[in-house]
Amino acid sequence: MSKPITIFDTTLRDGEQAPGFGMNINEKLRMAAQLDLLGVDVIEAGFPICSQGDFDAVKAIAETVENATVAGLARTREEDIDRAGEAIAPAKKGRIHTFIATSDIHMEHKLKMNRDEVLAEADKAVRHAKSWCDDVEFSAEDATRTDPEFLFEVIHAAVEAGATTVNIPDTVGYAVPWEFGQLISDIRKRVPGGDKINISVHCHNDLGLAVANSLIAVQNGADQVECTINGIGERAGNASLEELAMAIHTRQNQFDQHLNLNHQYIYPASQTLIEITGQNLQANKAVVGQNAFSHEAGIHQHGVLSNPLTYEIMTPATIGKKGNDIVLGKHSGRKALNHRLEELGFTFTREELDRVYDGFIEICDRKKIVSDQDLIYLSTNGVTELGDEFVQNNMQNMLNREE
Numbered sequence: 001m002s003k004p005i006t007i008f009d010t011t012l013r014d015g016e017q018a019p020g021f022g023m024n025i026n027e028k029l030r031m032a033a034q035l036d037l038l039g040v041d042v043i044e045a046g047f048p049i050c051s052q053g054d055f056d057a058v059k060a061i062a063e064t065v066e067n068a069t070v071a072g073l074a075r076t077r078e079e080d081i082d083r084a085g086e087a088i089a090p091a092k093k094g095r096i097h098t099f100i101a102t103s104d105i106h107m108e109h110k111l112k113m114n115r116d117e118v119l120a121e122a123d124k125a126v127r128h129a130k131s132w133c134d135d136v137e138f139s140a141e142d143a144t145r146t147d148p149e150f151l152f153e154v155i156h157a158a159v160e161a162g163a164t165t166v167n168i169p170d171t172v173g174y175a176v177p178w179e180f181g182q183l184i185s186d187i188r189k190r191v192p193g194g195d196k197i198n199i200s201v202h203c204h205n206d207l208g209l210a211v212a213n214s215l216i217a218v219q220n221g222a223d224q225v226e227c228t229i230n231g232i233g234e235r236a237g238n239a240s241l242e243e244l245a246m247a248i249h250t251r252q253n254q255f256d257q258h259l260n261l262n263h264q265y266i267y268p269a270s271q272t273l274i275e276i277t278g279q280n281l282q283a284n285k286a287v288v289g290q291n292a293f294s295h296e297a298g299i300h301q302h303g304v305l306s307n308p309l310t311y312e313i314m315t316p317a318t319i320g321k322k323g324n325d326i327v328l329g330k331h332s333g334r335k336a337l338n339h340r341l342e343e344l345g346f347t348f349t350r351e352e353l354d355r356v357y358d359g360f361i362e363i364c365d366r367k368k369i370v371s372d373q374d375l376i377y378l379s380t381n382g383v384t385e386l387g388d389e390f391v392q393n394n395m396q397n398m399l400n401r402e403e
């Protein structure tokens with residue numbers, strides 16, 4: 001039977017931490033409502049010790065979210081955990097997420113602690129968090145650069161102390177898929193009681209591998225994936241929720257796992273984040289980019305108009321995006337042009353269409369993409385009544401317009 005994978009969304013914590021992505025409390029509440037509609041299992045709402053604003057936002061989200069578990073991040077310090085505990089207290093389902101670094105480089109240069117001290121700290125933090133709530137996640141920061149034997153020890157200590165989820169972050173986006181998959185499988189085999197541990201992964205995208213690493217982790221037994229809308233997050237970002245979701249959904253025959261998401265809210269969540277942060281996406285961003293479902297090449301357009309499956313492996317409607325954007329440019333043929341003209345309400349004879357098409361190609365030499373506005377202008381300025389000369393004149397006017 002297909003296993004459900006828990007989606008832990010950290011858009012409001014790891015994502016919000018990235019420069020240019022800060023959100024105020026109302027914006028966070030709007031985003032949290034979208035995430036709840038989308039059906040993510042856990043919303044990491046912030047890092048309450050960081051600031052009063054972060055604390056208030058986590059608390060407000062905990063008070064309002066209907067379905068998802070609301071998590072607050074904390075280092076292993078007691079005051080961090082208390083602050084997170086207070087902030088998530090109003091939630092129907094709350095989680096404290098506590099973390100400490102376990103790689104030699106972090107322990108030596110950042111924490112100035114040895115392995116025994118880090119082990120003791122992890123144990124103490126999880127036990128203290130348990131006094132606030134039953135649902136406690138422990139993260140071994142920089143796990144992928146940690147000596148695996150020590151990582152297994154820390155995971156065991158956290159589980160013994162009561163951690164209900166153990167997260168394996170690829171904090172600096174250093175892992176490659178086969179290595180990361182092996183690590184997850186080794187944790188299952190090598191940590192005592194490993195087959196029962198609720199394993200989470202948290203991948204950064206420094207080498208562009210965050211989604212691939214998360215998927216291979218799922219194949220190797222991970223139970224939870226941490227990700228963000230539009231892949232936002234520290235540096236090159238976190239694993240992108242929409243890419244993960246659509247990879248598992250579209251290639252379901254490759255997975256014994258599934259996600260309990262309402263996929264039709266993927267695009268609305270992506271657009272809401274863009275609108276709130278003012279940070280646009282690259283046009284060719286997978287799944288949610290402006291061109292993700294656009295076809296310009298004439299041969300592709302012809303195929304898509306006959307049957308979208310010729311060039312589309314998923315439909316825009318699945319992610320809640322209306323319409324299939326045929327982008328008209330110089331590679332487009334008459335068929336695609338006519339289709340768009342008909343959608344805009346124009347019906348032309350073949351001869352008229354030829355004239356519009358000639359005008360259209362001329363515009364294409366000057367502009368990369370021809371907009372609906374251009375087509376309307378071209379079509380309503382006498383193409384049917386006055387013949388070529390009028391069209392050419394009007395087109396000239398149009399080309400001289402300011403874009």
Ligand code: KIV
Binds near residue numbers: 014099139167170202
């Ligand atoms: O990248 C990371 O290691 C983190 C932890 C706090 C989970 O964000």
Ligand code: ZN
Binds near residue numbers: 014169171202204234
């Ligand atoms: Zn992170």
